[in-house]
Amino acid sequence: MEAVAKLSNNPTSTRKMRLLADLIRGLDVEKALNILKFHPKHPSVPLEKLLVSAIANWKVKNEGARVEDANLHVKTIFVDGGRILKRMRPAPQGRGYRIRKRSNHVTIVVDSRVVAEEKVAK
Template identity: 80%
Template sequence: MEAVARLRNYPTSPRKMRLLADLIRGTDVEQALNTLKFSTKHPSVAMEKLLLSAIANWRVKNEGVDLIDASLFVKTIFVDGGRVLKRMRPAPQGRAYRVRKRSNHITIIVDSRIPQVQTTEA
């Protein structure tokens, strides 16, 4: 059973966040958490919290299944561009330069490697 967690409008450029997303895509959850915890990039804190949220969502969906037995992994992670705040910065000779402050949206999908047995009531 999959679990999804989303973070909207995080004030970092999508390119910087995609570098972190590429590090943890397809890895086990414990390894991904360790990678994010010891990463020197500043958006790793937000991505670590988002991954913990996805794990918590998975636990709620799959009550009674042990986390260790399930062997969770990061199935899908993608970063989309969010809103862009446009600001003006003073420039020489009375001109102004446009500054684009970018943000992004992150989506993490966590799943277990061991298939769950579905029980159907007839």
């Protein structure tokens, strides 16, 4: 059974977050957590917290199961654009340059590989 976790209005551009999302897509949960923990890019911290939240959601859904036995993996992860805060920065000769502060929404789906393989076998 799969579990979902969502992060809304994270103040990072979608392009920067997608670089990390592409790294962990399809990986086992333990390996993905290790990659995010030691990755130098700053969006890795909220993405790591979101992955831990998805694992906790999976534990709540599957009360009797253990994470180690279930062989959890990141089934899907996608990053969508969020709201854009528009600000003005002073520029020469009385003009103003527009600054767009971007944000994003991230969704992670975690699933067990054992369950998926059993469905194929049946």
